[in-house]
Amino acid sequence: MLTLSKFEGKTKEEAQAKCEQGLNKKIEELFIKESEIEPKLFHSKKYIIEAIPKQEIKEYIKKYIEEIDKSFQIEIKSEINEKENIIKIILVSNNNPILIGKEGKNIDAIQTLIRKSIRNQLGLDIKINIDASNYKKRKEENFEKEIIELIKEVERTHMEIKLDPMNSYKRRIVHNLVAQHKKLKTESIGEEPNRYTVIKYKED
Numbered sequence: 787m788l789t790l791s792k793f794e795g796k797t798k799e800e801a802q803a804k805c806e807q808g809l810n811k812k813i814e815e816l817f818i819k820e821s822e823i824e825p826k827l828f829h830s831k832k833y834i835i836e837a838i839p840k841q842e843i844k845e846y847i848k849k850y851i852e853e854i855d856k857s858f859q860i861e862i863k864s865e866i867n868e869k870e871n872i873i874k875i876i877l878v879s880n881n882n883p884i885l886i887g888k889e890g891k892n893i894d895a896i897q898t899l900i901r902k903s904i905r906n907q908l909g910l911d912i913k914i915n916i917d918a919s920n921y922k923k924r925k926e927e928n929f930e931k932e933i934i935e936l937i938k939e940v941e942r943t944h945m946e947i948k949l950d951p952m953n954s955y956k957r958r959i960v961h962n963l964v965a966q967h968k969k970l971k972t973e974s975i976g977e978e979p980n981r982y983t984v985i986k987y988k989e990d
Contacts, residue, residue: 788846788907790819790836801833811839817871817910838908840868847875847914850900860884877918886921893918929956933963936985940970944987951982960985 795801816837823832844866855862860881879885897916964972
């Protein structure tokens with residue numbers, strides 16, 4: 787069970803100092819939630835920091851994956867790293883097709899379950915990215931190649947291309963790739979989950 791440790795101070799700096807001392811960790815080694823309590827009559831403002839060591843979260847994820855290992859009845863090895871408050875998990879299995887699932891549905895589901903489990907216990911939305919045997923990385927590289935070909939077509943024909951609806955992450959990839967071409971622009975249209983992107987040629 788995950789729990790946050792709570793520390794209060796009259797200033798943010800005081801609350802952070804108490805937090806670091808109480809958990810014997812630098813603030814960079816913690817996932818934190820900050821809040822303020824507005825002063826009431828004859829009382830001063832309070833700063834509250836709730837924190838948990840990043841290492842504790844990583845250990846929790848490792849145990850969570852071990853339970854998934856049992857339910858899938860396959861061997862799963864995990865490598866868990868954290869950088870800039872994003873936890874990256876690399877999974878390797880003796881049966882990658884089952885681990886990954888059709889179109890990556892199983893690893894997406896695992897990622898969602900871990901995020902929800904942590905959020906339900908701590909109220910923290912920690913960014914977690916899971917990949918298995920570089921499946922997502924290869925898929926992203928193939929997606930980028932497809933978009934680059936479409937960019938070339940718009941440059942050649944000056945005709946806009948409407949892409950299929952996609953999530954915000956993929957739309958960001960499209961925007962970033964198109965931004966490298968001065969004569970092109972993108973426009974996102976519609977509402978989630980049907981929001982889509984159009985690649986357009988800039989008319990003179």
